[in-house]
Structure formats: C-alpha cells, structure tokens
C-alpha cells in the first residue's frame with residue numbers, strides 16, 4: 001500500500017453549521033452552496049456566506065454553550081488534563097504510574113488477555129462531562145472544527161519517542177452506519193490533524209469486516225465484540241511504528257483490536273493515542 005500521506009486537512013465538504021446544545025437534533029436547513037463568481041468576488045461571496053451562517057447559527061462553546069468559539073478559553077483551561085508523569089506508562093491510565101488499575105493482570109484477564117497488544121498508550125484528558133461534551137459535539141453534532149482543537153491536545157501528549165520519520169498515524173475507522181449517519185469519519189479527521197501537527201504521514205490501515213457498536217456493552221462484552229472486528233486493509237504495510245488514533249478509550253477493547261490487526265500486518269510498535277480516557 002502506498003505510504004503517501006492523506007491530504008490534510010482532508011478534502012471534505014465544509015463543516016455543517018453547529019447546532020445549539022440542548023436543542024433537539026432536528027435537521028436544520030443548510031444554505032445550498034451557490035456557484036462562486038470568479039476573481040475577487042469569490043472571496044467576498046465566501047465571507048458573506050460565512051457571515052450569514054455565523055449570524056443564523058453562531059459558533060458556541062461545546063461545553064458551556066456561550067457564543068464565540070467552538071471551545072472557549074475558560075472551558076479549554078478547565079479540561080481535566082492527564083499528567084503523563086502521573087499516568088500509567090503502558091496504557092496511559094490517569095494516576096496509574098505506580099500501580100495501574102487498568103492494565104494489571106487481573107483486569108487484562110477479565111478481557112481475556114495476558115498483555116496489552118499495544119506498546120504504549122496516551123490520552124490527553126480524562127473523560128469527564130466536559131470532555132464528553134466536546135466529543136459528542138464533534139462527532140454527533142457535526143462541529144468538525146473541534147477536530148483541530150482535540151488534535152492539538154493529543155499531539156501535545158504524544159511522547160516524543162513515538163515520533164520517528166517512519167512512524168505512520170492511522171485511525172480506527174467508523175462503522176459504515178456511523179459514517180453515513182455523521183457524514184464523515186471522525187477518527188480519520190482526528191488522525192490526519194494529529195499527523196499534520198506531528199509532521200507524520202497519515203494513512204488508512206484498518207477496516208471493519210463487520211459492524212460493531214460498542215456503546216451498550218460491558219467490558220467483557222466489548223472485548224468479545226471487538227475480537228477480530230478490525231483487520232488490516234488488504235496490502236497494508238507499515239514499515240515502522242504506528243500511532244493508532246481514536247477519540248475515546250473506555251475499556252480499551254477497540255484499541256486492543258486495532259493493535260492486534262496492525263501487528264498482524266507487520267507494524268512495528270503500535271502506540272494508542274486518544275483524546276479522552278475513562
């Protein structure tokens with residue numbers, strides 16, 4: 001498979017107007033894109049269109065709903081950042097540096113594992129109510145501008161040892177149903193943004209042989225559901241390390257399945273990077 005980097009930012013249609021939090025997710029009318037006039041008028045037309053959209057659907061903070069930015073400074077500062085010096089160096093669990101309650105033998109055995117299939121994991125923030133609001137606003141309410149905000153946090157918490165010229169960034173692909181529902185692959189956009197910030201190439205390496213919705217399953221159920229549910233794309237190769245990106249890690253079952261599929265495709269060390277972690 002070609003190592004060529006995916007275009008960043010990905011060539012996608014422009015972000016849908018953000019919806020107001022707390023309102024029913026009823027479809028809102030989106031102005032139809034009009035053919036753009038040539039020359040200087042094109043920029044003016046774009047600015048006017050953006051002004052109309054901003055007036056009709058003002059940008060609001062994903063957490064506090066105040067108008068102004070997709071994540072206001074106050075809410076950004078209040079996110080529960082995971083200090084890597086307190087976190088587990090193996091799985092990235094907050095407060096797990098001395099004794100990890102997540103990747104110890106008992107917890108791994110509960111998931112049917114003897115060891116983590118990825119070399120190291122890291123996450124930017126703890127999955128509290130605010131972080132959950134950011135994730136939901138990003139991927140389920142279509143505020144795609146949050147991808148760059150989340151990616152900046154993720155790139156900052158990726159250990160420097162992960163970054164080498166051969167390192168590829170990839171993502172856990174959304175299920176076909178989720179992608180159709182959202183109109184974009186949230187993991188792909190995050191991964192491409194992270195790769196751009198780290199100066200690495202982003203490449204799709206994984207596929208979903210069967211759809212699997214993890215949201216209502218227990219820890220053991222998630223592990224069983226994810227086992228074999230991700231596979232390497234045919235012909236995918238990774239000459240070095242791979243950083244696999246996802247938005248949230250809860251039990252880690254998805255990241256484990258991704259790491260196993262990547263290892264089967266010959267990837268070097270696999271690192272797991274998420275925005276939030278339960």
Ligand SMILES: [Zn+2]
Nearest residue numbers: 061064072075
């Ligand atoms: Zn806010």
Ligand SMILES: [Zn+2]
Nearest residue numbers: 088091100103
């Ligand atoms: Zn751990």
